[in-house]
Amino acid sequence: MNRIIFIGTAGGRGSVFRLLRRSGGFLIYLSNTWMHVDPGPGAFVYLHQMNFDLRNLDLVVLSHVHLDHSSDINAVLESSTDGGKLNHVGVFAPKEAFEGKNRVILPFLVERLRVKGYFQEGEPLYYKGVEILPVMKHTHHGADTYALLFNKRILYVSCALYEDRMLAKYPKEVDVMIINTTLYKKTKPIDHLSVDDAKVLIKNLRPKLAILTHFGWEFLTHHDPRKVAREVEEYTGVKTISAEDGMEVLL
Template identity: 30%
Template sequence: MSGVTFLGTAGGRMVVTSQLRKSGGFWLSLAGKNILVDPGPGSLMRSVELGLKPAHLDCIVLSHKHIDHSNDVNIMIEAMSGGSFRPRGMLLAPSDALEGDDPVVLRYVRNYIRNNIKVLEPGFKCSLDGVTVEVVIRMTHADVEAYGLKFSFDGKTLGYVTDTKFFSGLPEAFKGCDYLIVNMVRMTHDARFEHLLPEDVIRVLKVAKPPPGHPQPLRPAGRQGKTRSRGPAHRKGVQSPHHRRRRRHAVQLRHWQSSYRAYHQQLQLIQANYSQTFYHGGIAPYPDN
């Protein structure tokens, strides 16, 4: 079965550095292949927390080299290769993430995948035994190479609109996608940052027209176990470690609720201008803390 697991939906430096939302990128399970896209800060930890096995990865993809999209790329390469003891896997990345004055992929870890690295560029396409990865357009984002991608599998297509400002040709590049993941991190325009705004996402969706989705409610992932009984410490009014953990989790929940409300406002604004339900568009306020 194919699917996507969001290891985090944070974008922009303030949300990432404050961890209002997690920032680990997303994990694609498509036609039997495991592909990690944009492993930002915490990608390894989130993968393990959610029961995913980095050693089972087949490919890692960087849409661009900014730290919120590439921070964990080196440790995830090492994990994909079994700590270098089982050299395997593939890396797809723009050339400026690999060479030049400021590469983000360390040279020594490249040996862990036998230098099986392919450079993303306009017109790029490669096959992973049933999954085709294709560059459909170069984005306009700061001073780095950034690429919009399509993943084709089992007769379906998933599009990924990474960080970019809106420009002519962007919506048309994603026509024909069955699913669309869109990065949108700002509500209002600021000339300092080249990111999509809600009205930009509306323009993309009205042209790309991904089919309406039927989402299932998601709940924060966590370990399932038996409820611990109250012991003597509770009867004496002493806070046990378990009680302190519950209080800490309550504080974390309040942070998540605040972030959820802000995302929900974004979603309502877009839905008011777009007639179809498009949770598959990657805008849904999934709780990922």
């Protein structure tokens, strides 16, 4: 059965590096393919604690190269290729993840990949029955960041500054919309989405299910994400839940 498994739900420097919650992104299982999205700090260890055999992983996906999204990618790749013995793993990511001063993947691991794909807005990438469409490119604190659509069913809205053009670029009525809702309220200029931004996206795009995740320090220390999800659902009329560490959603 297709599913999403949230490895960790902390977002941004404060909550991730104070370990208010786990980080590490999430797994998606679609079309008999396992994908790991944004393997941030702790992902490698948490996957083993969850008894997930990383050799079953087919694809690693990075929305952008910031540390809270990418720090464990090398350990994940080394484990999923069984130290280079296996050659079935691919990586889809912004080009800067592979090369240049901001690259996050070690060169010897790039050489072991079965496929590598660079995200470009509007140009889909394919591997093992999975289509990943970068529906929109965002600038997020200097990094190229992409909102990603998986098999036309799951929309992942990664870290970004809200823009009205999201409402035109993003698909409507997807099965699941995962939104990195790092802020409860935006009190200063910062390229992250707030609860108010999430309300606008959900109300206009009307997914069947909205999932809030990637919570920042202020969010987690001053608010209950479950109550916030209810607040969003009451406003939008769309079923909304807040992700928990280790939570599994069946599709």
